[in-house]
Amino acid sequence: MARGWIARRPGPPRSWQLAEVPVPAPGPGEVTIRVRAAGVNPADAKHVATESGQDWPVAIGYEVSGEIxxxxxxxRIGSGAVAVGDEVLAFRIGGGYSSAVTVAAEKVFHKPATLTHPEAANLLLTGTTAAEMLAVVAAAPGDTVLLHGASGAVGVSVLQQAAARGIRVIGTAxxxxxxxxxxxxxxxxxxxxxxxxxxxxxxxxVPIAAALDxxxxxxxxxxxxxxxxxRSRIVTIAARGRAEDDGIRWIAGSLPDxxxxxxxxxxxxIEAAAAGTLLVPIxxxxxxxxxxxxxxLLASGHPGGALALLP
Structure with a gap:
């Protein structure tokens, strides 16, 4: 057993419970991780805020760093062979707000030694979101793009990934x-x-080639x-209604594409983080x-960087 956060019904984080949760022995294609840090993301609360057809209770947390x-x-894990004691990170899992978790091995990768556990636990949700934002608007070297929310966790990842590709970013903050x-x-x-x-x-x-919200x-x-x-070069991760009304792009991790x-x-x-070209300010x-x-604190809009839970 482990200690982990669960939502027994739709509601805000204050309605969740910290409870004893089972940690099954790993079967074929699975590994068990002792969680050293869990990333804190808006999606952690949003997906249990309302009734959405899922089964309850729901274990909270999409992203962790720890050891096997x-x-x-x-x-084998997503980055190859693995052994007990290896330090890893995992993304797109369930139940990360826990002291231990058993997950699909394909979602687990070796943690770069250059990253602390809090940094590693906040790398991939924001990083993959930022990468997709740049991709769907076809941002290219030499472009000037507008980024709304440049100082947030996703914004900071966008800034770094854009700079590495020669994309100029004007960012609100x-x-x-x-x-x-x-x-x-x-x-x-x-x-x-x-x-x-x-x-x-x-x-x-210089014209504004694309906008990222x-x-x-x-x-x-x-x-x-x-x-x-x-309008195909405008993307939002936070205004689905406006996207549907105005014909701009909306992306979310729950969408198949x-x-x-x-x-x-x-x-x-992960390679960029290991090389020190993609940082995760905590x-x-x-x-x-x-x-x-x-x-x-995250919902306040001004945490000043990423947040992590330490079991």
């Missing part, structure tokens, strides 16, 4: 976060009234529509028992 304590027969945007290669501007004019001033004579506000979508004529893309890009992102860590508080 059990390996099923004839089993609160003034207190400008240094973070600059650190990762972006041109920071404030959101709020006059945003369109500030984007144009920052871009100079990680905040979901009407302002972000309206300014994107005003600056990018081709998104899932396939994100699974395929995992090895490249703002704070919390004991496992303080998961609701961590999610409240």
């Amino acid at each position: 304590t059990g390996v099923g027969p004839d089993t 609160a003034e207190g976060s400008f240094d973070r945007v600059r650190r990762f290669g972006g041109i920071p501007i404030t959101y709020g009234p006059g945003l369109r004019e500030r984007v144009l001033a920052a871009a100079g004579d 990680a905040v979901g506000t009407d302002e972000a979508i309206d300014v994107s529509l005003a600056l990018v004529a081709d 998104s899932a396939r893309f994100r699974d395929a890009v995992r090895p490249a992102l 703002a704070a860590t919390f004991p496992l028992g303080e998961a609701p508080g961590a999610l409240e």
Whole structure:
């Protein structure tokens, strides 16, 4: 048994329970991980906030880092051969908010030694989301793109991946976060009234080739529509309703095309992290028992970096 967070019914994190949860022995194609850190993401709360046809209770948490304590027969992980004691990270799993978890081995990869466990536990959900945002708008070297929410966890990954490909990013952020945007290669501007004019001033004579929205506000979508004529080059991860109404792109890990893309890009992102070209700034860590508080800080919109739970 392990200690883990579960949602017994739809509701906010304060309605969840920290309970004893089973950790089955790994079968063929499975491994057991002692969790050293669990990534904290908005999706962790969103997928159990309302009734969505899933079976209850639901074990919380999509992403972890830790060490292997059990390996099923004839089993290899996503990055190859594995042994008890290996340090790994896992993404697109269930029940990560736990002290231990048994998962499908194909979703597990060796952790780069350059990453701490909190960093590794926050690498892939944001990293694959950022990679897909750049891909679906066909951002190319030499392009100038607009990024709404540049100082958040997804935004920081977008900035780094764009810079590595020679893509110029103008990113919205609160003034207190400008240094973070600059650190990762972006041109920071404030959101709020006059945003369109500030984007144009920052871009100079260069057109805005694409817009990426990680905040979901009407302002972000309206300014994107005003600056990018081709709606297939506007993507949001936070404004599904506007995407449906306005004919722009909406992506989410639950969509089959998104899932396939994100699974395929995992090895490249892990390689970049190992090389030190993709960093994961950590703002704070919390004991496992303080998961609701961590999610409240995340929901505030200004955590200052990624958050992790430490069992």
